[in-house]
Amino acid sequence: MSAPGSLRIVGLGPGSEAWITPEALGLIANATDLVGYGPYLERLPLKPGQRRHQSGNGAELERARHALRLAEEGRHVALVSGGDPGIFAMAAAVFEAIDEGEPGWRDIDVAVSPGISAMQAAAARIGAPLGHDFCAISLSDNLKPWPFVEKRLAAAASADFVIALYNPASAARPHRIHDAFALLRDLKPASTPVVFARAVGREDEHITIETLDAADPGLADMSTLIIVGSSETRIVPRGAAAPFVYTSRGAKVP
DSSP: OOOSSEEEEEEOBSSOGGGSOHHHHHHHHHOSEEEEEHHHHTTSOOOTTOEEEEEOTTOHHHHHHHHHHHHHTTOEEEEEESBOTTSSSHHHHHHHHHHHSOGGGGGSEEEEEOOOOHHHHHHHHHEETTSSOEEEEEOOOSSSOHHHHHHHHHHHHHTTOEEEEESOOOTTOTTHHHHHHHHHHHHSOTTOEEEEEESTTSTTOEEEEEETTTOOGGGOOTTEEEEEOOTTEEEEEETTEEEEEEEOSSOOOO
């Protein structure tokens, strides 16, 4: 028999309130408990009767377990996540907790509410760089060895994907983004378009468009999403206005 509570894993989008879906807003409004990383919860008004459960960065698995325990007790929980919860975010942590946790957790009413991802928001700001085949790679080596990251980067670059890079740099690993760019420069043309999209949808949003040879990896931090183009990605100059970046819908036969 299912537990009386429920758990909804809710994507808040990348920053702007306008990018939170109506479904997500409804689930948040109807929840008895809001669970999430502190800065994400601070974006949400607390209604009378709701309880807020915040935790720090890096505590994703324990946060997921806490949300499941609340749902098991009969609470209606909204576990919030930035961007889309299924992309390098909380949904995977919840299902990992269910897979490895209490047998009864498998009977809890759990569902995912999607959100606008950081790569979608960044792409929309500059044109259509994800207009053809692309992949997303996290540069964080907290949960996987760096050689795995290098292997995947090399494979994506060799296959001529557009590459969206998540988690490019942090205070604990500021050098990995430089390692990644060194690898990409060995495998992709110097003229490849590169976009640094920082804090998209927030007041301090800043977007830089460069070529691979001129790009400064030091621009990246954990609030930055990087898009590295393919051989079909183009920069379209527009005089005084910011250029467009797009990737052709077709690909040339090698």
